[in-house]
Amino acid sequence: MTIDKAEYVASDPEATGPGAVARAFENQVAYCRSSNAAITATVCQALCDLIDTERGGAVMRRVRRWAGPALADALPLRLAGGLHALHLSGEEPRLAPIYEGLGPNNAAELIADAIERHEPYLMPWLDGPPQTNEAGRSAGYAAAFLWLVDQGLPGEFDLLEIGSSAGINLMMRRYRYDLGGVAVGPKSSRIHLTPEWRGEPPPDRDFDIIAAEGCDVAPVDLTDEKQALRLKAYIGPEFTERFARMDAAIAAANTFPPEVARMRAADFLRDRLARPQQEGTTRVLMHSVVWQYIPQEEREGIVEMMEQAGQEASKDKPLAWISLEANRDTHRHELTVRYWPGGQAWHKLATAHPHGSWIEWEG
Incomplete structure (x- = not known):
C-alpha cells in the first residue's frame, strides 16, 4: 500500500490482533493525508511497511504483538510522536529528510534504523496515549x-x-x-x-x-x-x-x-x-x-x-x-x-x- 492509496475503513475501535494493528496504521495514514499532514503520513506509512518485516527491533516486535485495541489506543501516533521527538531534540539527524518534507524513497529504512538505534528512548512512548493538547x-x-x-x-x-x-x-x-x-x-x-x-x-x-x-x-x-x-x-x-x-x-x-x-x-x-x-x-x-x-x-x-x-x-x-x-x-x-x-x-x-x-x- 502507498500513501496515495490509503483509505480509511470504519472499524471496531476495540478490535485486537495483528489485523487490527495493520488497520490502525492504514487508517492513520489515510487520516493524516486527508488532514494535510503529509509528513506524518509518510512516517506512519513507513511504520506500516515495517509491520511485515523483521526490522525495528524490540519496539516493532511490541507493536506487532500489541495486546490491546490498536485503534482505540492510537498506537500509530504513540510511536510517531516518539520519532518526532527524536528529530526535535536533535538526537537523530538522519531523520531530517523526512521531517523536512523531502519525501525520501527510503523512509522505512531510515525509520527502522532510528528505531533500532534508540530502543530505550522510544519504548516508553508506547506506554501511554498521545497528548494532543491544542x-x-x-x-x-x-x-x-x-x-x-x-x-x-x-x-x-x-x-x-x-x-x-x-x-x-x-x-x-x-x-x-x-x-x-x-x-x-x-x-x-x-x-x-x-x-x-x-x-x-x-x-x-x-x-x-x-x-x-x-x-x-x-x-x-x-x-x-x-x-x-x-x-x-x-x-x-x-x-x-x-x-x-x-x-x-x-x-x-x-x-x-x-x-x-x-x-x-x-x-x-x-x-x-x-x-x-x-x-x-x-x-x-x-x-x-x-x-x-x-x-x-x-x-x-x-x-x-x-x-x-x-x-x-x-x-x-x-x-x-x-x-x-x-x-x-x-x-x-x-x-x-x-x-x-x-x-x-x-x-x-x-x-x-x-x-x-x-x-x-x-x-
Whole structure:
C-alpha cells in the first residue's frame, strides 16, 4: 500500500490482533493525508511497511504483538510522536529528510534504523496515549458558549474539562477569537484564533469564564522543558502555526499555570459536581479528542453522573456538556452540546477540524 492509496475503513475501535494493528496504521495514514499532514503520513506509512518485516527491533516486535485495541489506543501516533521527538531534540539527524518534507524513497529504512538505534528512548512512548493538547480547539468551545448564551443560559461559565493534558484549553479566557466575523476575547491576547469559518456565523453574544479546572491521568507541565517537548512532538511538523500557538501557550502557562488535577475523569467529575454551584452561572463539562481513550465503563459512569446532575439543574444553575470528538462512522470531528434544564437531546453545532483549522457551523 502507498500513501496515495490509503483509505480509511470504519472499524471496531476495540478490535485486537495483528489485523487490527495493520488497520490502525492504514487508517492513520489515510487520516493524516486527508488532514494535510503529509509528513506524518509518510512516517506512519513507513511504520506500516515495517509491520511485515523483521526490522525495528524490540519496539516493532511490541507493536506487532500489541495486546490491546490498536485503534482505540492510537498506537500509530504513540510511536510517531516518539520519532518526532527524536528529530526535535536533535538526537537523530538522519531523520531530517523526512521531517523536512523531502519525501525520501527510503523512509522505512531510515525509520527502522532510528528505531533500532534508540530502543530505550522510544519504548516508553508506547506506554501511554498521545497528548494532543491544542489551543485551536478552544475556538469550538467558544462558539458553543455563544450558542448556549443564545439559548438563554447565563454567560458566566464555570469550566470542568476532562482529559486536559497540559490545560491549554483551560486558559481559553486569555485567547482572542474571530468566529465568522464574531469577535470575542481580549484584544491584547498573544493567541488569536481565526479558524476558517464555513456557514452562518455563531450568535453574536458575549461570555466570561469565572473558573476553569481540569484533570488528566498524566498531566503535562508546560513549564517543564522536557514535558513541553513531548507535547510538541505530537504536533504534525507541517503545522507551523500550531507550534507558534504552543509557544504562546507555554509562555502563558509560565505566567499563570492552569489548574489540572492528576485524576481519572470520572473521579474528577464526581468531586466537582458535588461542589456548590454559584447562582447565575453555567457549569460546563467539556472535552476534545479524549473520549475514545476513556474506558467504556468509565464513560458510562460519566454519562450517568451528568444525567443525574442534569435532573438537579435549574434556570439559575444550568448544566451543559460540550463535546468535540470524532464520529467513527463519518471520520470527522463533531462539536455537539447537551444542556439542562430545557432539553436533554444532543445538538450538533458544527463539524470541525480536530486542531481548529476550520469550523463548519450548523448551529
